[in-house]
Amino acid sequence: MYQGRTVFSQVLDFLPRKSFRTCVKRYNGNYRIRSFSCYEQFLCMAFAQLTYRESLRDTVLCLRAMHNKLHNVGIQCKVSKSTLADANEKRDWRIYCDFAQVLIGQARKLYADDDFGLQLDETVYALDASTIDLCRSVFPWARFRSTKSGIKVHTLLDLRGNIPSFVSITDAKVHDVNILDELLPEPGSIYVMDRAYLDFERLHRLHRGMAFFILRTKVNTKLRRLYSAPVDKASGVICDQTVRPVVYKSAIAYPEKLRRIKYFDTETGKRLTFVTNHFELEARTVADLYKYRWQVELFFKWIKQHLRIKKFFWVSETAVKTQIWIAISVYVLVAIMKKRLALNQSLYTILQVLSITLFEKTLISCALTESNYNNKFTSGHIQLNLFSS
Incomplete structure (x- = not known):
């Protein structure tokens, strides 16, 4: 023994x-x-x-x-x-914090060749934030609302291995989009985000840094169509258009052309509109990449369940x-x-x-x-298995 x-x-x-x-x-x-x-x-x-x-x-x-x-x-x-x-x-x-960054650097090298579901040469990141609610009387320094406190964990997740490459801890009162000011664009990488990060000035900063972004548009986002590209509607893609911002301030903040893709998700029955500065990817691939953004949501759910960060x-x-x-x-x-x-x-x-x-x-x-461990995962129609292997 x-x-x-x-x-x-x-x-x-x-x-x-x-x-x-x-x-x-x-x-x-x-x-x-x-x-x-x-x-x-x-x-x-x-x-x-x-x-x-x-x-x-x-x-x-x-x-x-x-x-x-x-x-x-x-x-x-x-x-x-x-x-x-x-x-x-x-x-x-x-x-x-610094030591965690050292470990993150080692982990990203180990998982650099992992496949996350799409055959892409570019590094793909999913950016999102999760709020941890706190008691106002016990944590008065964590500003959030008048009745409660909270902190927000902003995470940039490398989809190859689901390793957080960037983490920032702020008051919950800090809006998600402000974290783009702290990011250093990695040339050639793709940043997938939800509509909370739609800020044309900050997105243009990513564009000038030779990085790509994919995110959903808001309901009131006004874009002017310049011309359309042919699409295969059988794949769920409704249209693939080259557009420019209509609102004067938005047009000044982002003077370049953008790509707008409208997609119908048959699984959820939702019509989604994406905007990106990547003109080389297939339209369906853009929609698939946004679906993989759900990995960062699963990451937050996982660490809250299995690590001690709520108490x-x-x-x-x-x-x-x-x-x-x-x-x-x-x-x-x-x-x-x-x-x-x-x-x-x-x-x-x-x-x-x-x-x-x-x-x-x-x-x-x-x-x-030595033992046989059997895991049973259940996933919804829009969820992916974060740690299935």
């Missing part, structure tokens, strides 16, 4: 510790700290994410129950609730952002482990197995491959 390292210790082998130390040093995270370093804080919060803990007290009680095994993992000191709470409140959340362990802004960034790091870490170990199980299955085997002394590959 295997008597070596715990599963938790083996999971941590996939962490780039040198990069973590660089992030800590960048923000002086361990300055004048004698015990309970930033790395130990990260391990405790990662343990909470992997084992579905609901509070700091819950996390500390479980860690103390395993105190004989914590030394081998990397937690050298006795963990207390006050120590962990102080660390989450006072230490710079940007440490974990926060502390109330300060720093603590909340620290918890969210560590949750994202855990998500990407598991995705990296899945790819490097060539596991066929879904991320959901991997997380479930890890939640009950973290401190077992067994080979991680055996724990995740």
